[in-house]
Amino acid sequence: MANKDLDIELKLLLDAIYLKYHYDFRGYAMASLKRRMAMAADHFACRTLSQLQDRILHEPHLFPELLNYLTVQVSEMFRDPSYFRALRQSVVPLLRTYPSLKVWVAGCSTGEEVYSLAILLREEGLLERTLIYATDINTQALQKAEAGVYAVERVAAFTHNHSQSGGHASLSDYYTAAYGNVVFDRALKKHIVFSDHSLATDSVFAEVQLLSCRNVLIYFNRELQERALGLFKDSLCRRGFLGLGARESLRFSQHAPAFSSLVWEDRIFQKV
Amino acid sequence: MDFESPTGLSTASFEGRIDAVVVGASAGGVEALGTLLPALPREFRPTVLVVIHQPRERRSLLADIFSARCALPVQEAQDKEPAQPGTIYFAPPDYHLLVDDGPSLALSADEPVLFSRPSIDVLFESAADTYGHRLAGLILTGANSDGARGLAAVRQAGGVTLVQRPDTALAASMPTAALARGPADFVLSLEQMARLLRMMGGGHEG
Known part of the structure; x- marks a missing residue:
């Protein structure tokens, strides 16, 4: 060719x-x-x-x-607000039934999605009992994620998404602005563990109730997708939740039978 | 039916050769596609891949709108889906559409290119890489310069290049920018383009 x-x-x-x-x-x-x-x-x-x-x-x-x-480092907070709204409406009520929660954000890049989930869980009164694992292969991106510092120009879009996602409070409750940046709250970070992990070469490290991995699988070929979905399946507890990107699905996967679709529009699946 | 080509390309040279048609449109694009796509007959063999700039939203009604009006099946492109002949695929909002080996369709959430996601350049460059000279690229109406670079890639790979005549376009900047980058094989009105596509698609001249 x-x-x-x-x-x-x-x-x-x-x-x-x-x-x-x-x-x-x-x-x-x-x-x-x-x-x-x-x-x-x-x-x-x-x-x-x-x-x-x-x-x-x-x-x-x-x-x-x-x-x-x-690696791709394009994200924003509360990207696809309807995904987060669906989490609040359809997943949070079931998460409430667990005495303690573990959440895995796979391919967290510079952390926008991690803080979004932490804020959502705080607003729903669940963060205190939650530990979030935020993983990526790019250690530079992880360092940025851990710092939780974002340019102030991006915050207007974050704020808009947050309110679209059904956010209860103001996003500004969760950060401090200084020198053209905003820094997200230490109280959120206390519940997050940032760690180097590869979906291509590493294995399962924890049992989690919610796993969010959006717009990562589209960058993998079929075989690697299968490997990653296998890890997700093994990592999720029975009836655990899997969130994918707006145009990702399990359609072509051999792991599809292990999941049912909970909110198809927002690509939220539940392990059967 | 003869078409005059500024590059001297004869229509006979690409009959039966084209496996895919990539189409880029922006402002005024829905109307332009409304002339072009319904004109493709059921027998049209190439895969048709369309990027149209539109507001970023979760659901796009484009596939639904055009399904009702086209003889060919119309779908929103899905990641890793084999590119079927005789099928029209729209890039989903907020994702780039690319062509991978197979040929199959691939989506990416990479940064916008020239403020656009989906980007016409991204689709055209990856389609040129996969289909080479078996590709036709079409730049239609639009108010920016997306697609100029992509169409150059189609030309470089030996594909056929078509640009909507700027004076027939609702917004002339995009076709003008594409032409400024290098000569197109055909510069046509939408009606002429539809006729030419029917000739290259193995369908009957209607």
Whole structure:
């Protein structure tokens, strides 16, 4: 086909990254990865992915920067407000029946979704009994997530989403503004554990009642999706809840029979 | 029926060769597609992939609206779904649509490109990568410059490029920007475009 060389180079680059840095992107969906790697090649002033491979192997200090191209860090708080509204309406009442709660945000990136869930649980009176595991493979992104600092320009959109999501209080109750940024409350962070975890190579680490993993699976190929969904299935307790992205589903998965759809419109599933 | 091509491309050269048609539209796009898509006959063989800029919302009614008016099946694109021939797919709101090996459809939530998600450039570039010269790219009405880069990628891969004649477009910027980037094989009104598509799609000339 058209860009055979590019396909070869991409495969070799991913092999090199795996062998050298033990990050496994070999099971990622190629179309968007190809696009992101072309952007990375531009950024690193490389004409080809082969040149990029050369630089990445021999200049290890560049790798964290490349990782920001390999992983997607696009999120906002309360993205798709109706998802959070559905959680409040259909999931929270059942979560109330547990004396203690564990929640896993898989692929949490820079933390916007984690704080959204923490705030939702606080507003529903459940945060005090909850521990949230927030995981990602990108340690730089995790550090940002843990800091919980966001540019003040983004807050208007966050606030709008929050109120659309059925937020009871004002979002400003949960952060302090300073020097063009906002910092989210320590009282929220107390309930969050940030940790390095790969859906491609690591295994289950806890039993959870709610697992939110939105717009992560679309970046995986079928095989890696199956692996991740297998982890989710094993990690969720019986009748536990799984939230996916607005256009993700279990339709093509062998794990589909393990779940029933609770709120299809918002991609909330329940383990049977 | 003969079409004049600024690049000297003869319509005979691509008959039966086209496996997919990518379409990009923005302001005025729903009306433009309303002329174009219902004109495709049931026998139309290529896969049709459409990006139209629209407000970001959870549900899009585009697939429903066009289903009722088109001879071809119309769907909202789903991630990892095989790209079926003779089917029209719309990119879902707030996701990029790409083409992966197979060919299959892929969605991404990457950052907007030129303030757009879905982005016409993203679809066109990945389709050009997968389909090469078996692709036709169409840029229709719009008030921005999305698609110019993507159409250049279609041209570079040897695909056929079509641009709506700017003076027939509700918003001329997008077709104008596409033409500024390089010559298109055909610059046509929507009605002419529909006829040309029927010729390249293996359907009967109507």
